[in-house]
Amino acid sequence: MIIDVMKSRRSVRRFKPDRPPREAIERLLEAAVTAPSASNKQPWRFLVVTRRSTIEALAAAVREATDRIARHVEPAFEASFRAYGDYFTRFEGAPVVLACLHRPLAVLSHLVGDRLPEEDRDRIRVMEHDSGLMGVAMAIENLLLAAHEMGLGASGMTGPLVASDRLRTLLEIPPSWNLAAFVPLGFPAETPPPTDRKPAAQVATWIE
Numbered sequence: 001m002i003i004d005v006m007k008s009r010r011s012v013r014r015f016k017p018d019r020p021p022r023e024a025i026e027r028l029l030e031a032a033v034t035a036p037s038a039s040n041k042q043p044w045r046f047l048v049v050t051r052r053s054t055i056e057a058l059a060a061a062v063r064e065a066t067d068r069i070a071r072h073v074e075p076a077f078e079a080s081f082r083a084y085g086d087y088f089t090r091f092e093g094a095p096v097v098l099a100c101l102h103r104p105l106a107v108l109s110h111l112v113g114d115r116l117p118e119e120d121r122d123r124i125r126v127m128e129h130d131s132g133l134m135g136v137a138m139a140i141e142n143l144l145l146a147a148h149e150m151g152l153g154a155s156g157m158t159g160p161l162v163a164s165d166r167l168r169t170l171l172e173i174p175p176s177w178n179l180a181a182f183v184p185l186g187f188p189a190e191t192p193p194p195t196d197r198k199p200a201a202q203v204a205t206w207i208e
Contacts (some may be wrong), residue, residue, distance in 0.1 A: 007143050010153075012188045013184070015153060015184065015187060016095075020096065027150070031146035044101065050095065056092065058092075058160070061166035091160065099180055100136050103132050106127065109125060140156050148161040156181050157182045157183070164179055167179055167204060
């Protein structure tokens with residue numbers, strides 16, 4: 001059952017060196033694009049990075065940005081931040097890294113002009129941006145669940161975005177697209193234990 005796949009999925013950050021077959025990656029992408037999206041605009045693209053030199057360059061850019069930030073963290077918290085920032089480059093050990101892109105919905109903003117109050121236009125811009133981000137986020141979840149069901153390891157990573165400008169350049173991402181997350185992918189070299197989850201009753205409010 002799908003609920004069993006959801007409950008048993010783990011974020012995998014350590015991988016065996018073997019690259020999954022291209023057919024397996026294509027199956028994951030096919031699962032990803034079944035996700036819903038606002039107005040069915042499907043605002044996602046996926047860059048499949050397997051070139052080792054590119055993955056290493058991406059990790060180096062993230063490491064450089066993390067180090068730059070760490071030098072400006074209060075001394076009492078610098079060690080904690082560096083330990084946290086170490087996770088930002090965990091994708092480096094994966095044989096495949098998916099760069100997941102999104103772009104704004106861009107529907108309402110094409111229909112209104114300057115006569116609409118600026119605060120309304122701002123809300124439309126935020127809604128359209130978030131609609132694109134929501135779409136790719138749901139596609140990523142589909143991909144993560146499919147990977148787990150197929151015996152592959154993966155995780156969704158936003159930490160690398162501390163170096164988003166350099167990552168854009170290295171990946172040659174067009175200006176109209178935004179980088180949402182990295183998904184490192186491969187055969188798992190670890191079996192992470194389950195993590196605590198807040199019960200649904202604690203995070204839900206019923207308005208009746």
